[in-house]
Amino acid sequence: MSLPIAPKPAHRRFHQARWDEPVIFELSTPGERGVLVTRVEPGVRDAVGDVVAALPEGLARSTPPALPEMAQMRVLKHYLRLSQENLGADLNVDVGQGTCTMKYAPKVNEQLIATPKLSAMHPLQDDADAQGVLEIIWRTERMLAEVSGMDEVSLHTQGGSAAIWANIAMIRAFHEANDEGDQRREVITTIFSHPSNAAAAKAAGYDVITLHPDADGYPDLEALKRALSPRTAAIMVTNPEDTGIYNPAIKEWVDAAHGVGALASYDQANANGILGITRARDAGFDVCHFNVHKTFGTPHGSGGPGTGANAVSAALAPFLPGPRVVRDGVRYDVVEAGPQSIGAIGPFHGVVPNIVRAYAWIMALGADGLRAVAETAVLNNNYLMKRILEIPGASAPYATGRRRIEQVRYSWQELFEETGISSEEIGIRASDFGMHYWTSHHPYVVPQPFTLEPTESYSKSELDEYADVLAEVAREARETPEVVRTAPHNQTVHHTHHDDLDDPERWAVTWRAYRRKYPDAVGA
């Protein structure tokens, strides 16, 4: 006989811990000690000498640093309290992170990177002492070459915009090497592609042409043909785009670009839904990148650190960023980038802990597992889409009625028109139920947007709970809108206003900018 179990509530109660917690400097007690640092053994001291005396005079402090003086336990309590005052990554359902894939990073992988064999390494250490790590980098590159179908891979960049920058820098170097640098001055992208593609091309000195979708919401092949010319250096597109729409004519796009001598660059920021199913090479792309830290396991939290994999055809291989790891059959060596390389984008070998996480993740899953990840992510996404579209006031503009890949950019426009409650207000209220719902939906092509990407990590019951919370908040928007408008109610921090930060007339992101903007305030 089974025990009677109460049915799970549609959405659970959540209340953030609230501590009257001072800043850590205010907790300082003079003379209180944290850890006692071990004394250097006499033998070591005799051999090394006085290392402090060896420092150049200009590097030495004249006064001790004003660090708080606290016992270790008080430090631990302080940070645990702070961690309770937010929606931690291991606490909430964060399918609403927007265009930033959040997935579960197996805890065993965290143990791997915490081992001193990795954490105590130095990037300038002799290659002979780092053979294991160099092998992991080399093997991860080979695996990602297989996943993308491309010939060569570099794990040197840090993903996201750094990887996209490497893509356009290689394209520029390629055209310059072929004496077409002056002729090819334009880069074509689509409005739904990640805006970093347009931004990187612009930063590389190109004129940027943006294409808008066709009447059905799909990337417009006719518009592309209109834009292509002998001036085109490259097309730079995301697929699936940030709306979750997959360009079914992607091969025709690449062929059309090649037809005018341009290269094709594939932003695979949303690769979660295509692993083992489609490959960049099979569509004819010349260069692509993965966000290793998203697609291959590391949670992307609070801005990094990221890791990129830039994968290229043999023709572009000489331009890959470096240094690179090479194998001579037995031994692994780090070699400086070649004469045609675009050089270093970040320091050393990229973010090695992320590479190790990705390596472990891929090895644990195997080829069939990667495909299962993609299939589960797509299924989860389309199940969640069905649940969301049942909520009155929610819609999924563009390609209406069609399925999506691994994410969907939805709209609350109908609910907003009816109630005056905005997407951001809904998101803040959703946090009262312990749900993460962010506001990054660039470009703002969809009004009152919200972007959900469940990945393969979440169970059906969690997706149901997330959909139930949004349905509940939408109901509140109609029946008790003040509850939504004045949210959050169960949190430590009330909602913030971005307007000052968004207004170029008022913002000043650096001290230099502040002085330029407000010369009277500081004396120019």
Next chain:
Amino acid sequence: MIGLVVNPVAGVGGPAGLAGSDGEEVQRRAGERGAHPRAGERAAAALSVLAAARPEELVVTVAGPMGEDAVRDAGLRPVVVWHPPAATTATDTTDAARALVDAGADLLLFAGGDGTARDVASGLPEGVAALGIPAGVKMYSPVFAVGPRAAGSLAAAWRGEGSLPVVDREVLDVDESQLRRARVEPRLYGTLRVPYRAGRTQARKAATPADERAAVRLAARGAAARLRPGIRYLLGPGGTMAELARELGVPKTPLGVDVVLDGRVVAAAASERDLLEQVAQGPSQAVVSIIGGQGFLLGRGNQQLSARVIDALGDEPVMVVAPEQKLIDLGGRPLLVDTGDPVVDTRLAGFARVVTGPGTTSIYPVHAPENEGALHAT
């Protein structure tokens, strides 16, 4: 302080199928068909949002159905500072707007349609913000909130959060007697400063200009960089063209077409005939922006740039300049050309390259609705 003026007859013609409410005759016929004004209800719906957030808020307004009633219905306290004469006319809205500002309103809510927006625009001193509560039959002007409650939500934010960013938006209106004969001919009557919520929808992740004025400035700068010596540029009306003129350091008539050659104005507020004369003197190109919300490039508000003028221009007769957001706000609808000459319209249809900033353009579809036999969508 928030001010409210309601056009009590706005929207009366809509349910009666009369395509607008202008004129006593139409209002009388609408009444006969059982229509009743709805602007007051919609104004009250907007203010109820403000009332819920700020129950003690005072609203300066006009006596009776022009505002006071709606303020009371929303549960707020009206401060009546103006009494309309017995028979109300359009100039009452203009006079009322001015009176409310004199009484201290820094955000003027008005309930009505395009005609009401026109009347408000002509009464409003420089610098005062205004926002439309949609209650008319036709609202071509992008100065209205998407719905009454959204308007109330913005008003609550205006009072609760201190100043919100404001942007210049066009006030357009169509001649209803023409509209009733299925011709849409919106004209540009000026601009209003409309509050918007940057922080409500934008986050800081991409290089999108957060501020709409900055986006217009970038588009204008992109266009300025493309101008060549020895070519006459026929600058159309609107805010983006005004910004382009500012970039070039030349004066601009807000609603006219001005011809600029090598950094100086050679014809201001030019007529079709003036433009033909100018074009005959050397290579020329028209420079136009997009009418917000509608997508018209030619044939609305710039009829001086006629089919004959366009026909006289070169291989690339028109340079289109607009911030990317204006394209996005069309929600996938095409740009429209309607010069009245099917041959010229067909030549312009297809795709336009829209200058969105220095070194940035967008490719966007252009349709000639008349040629397709479709009535212009609103």
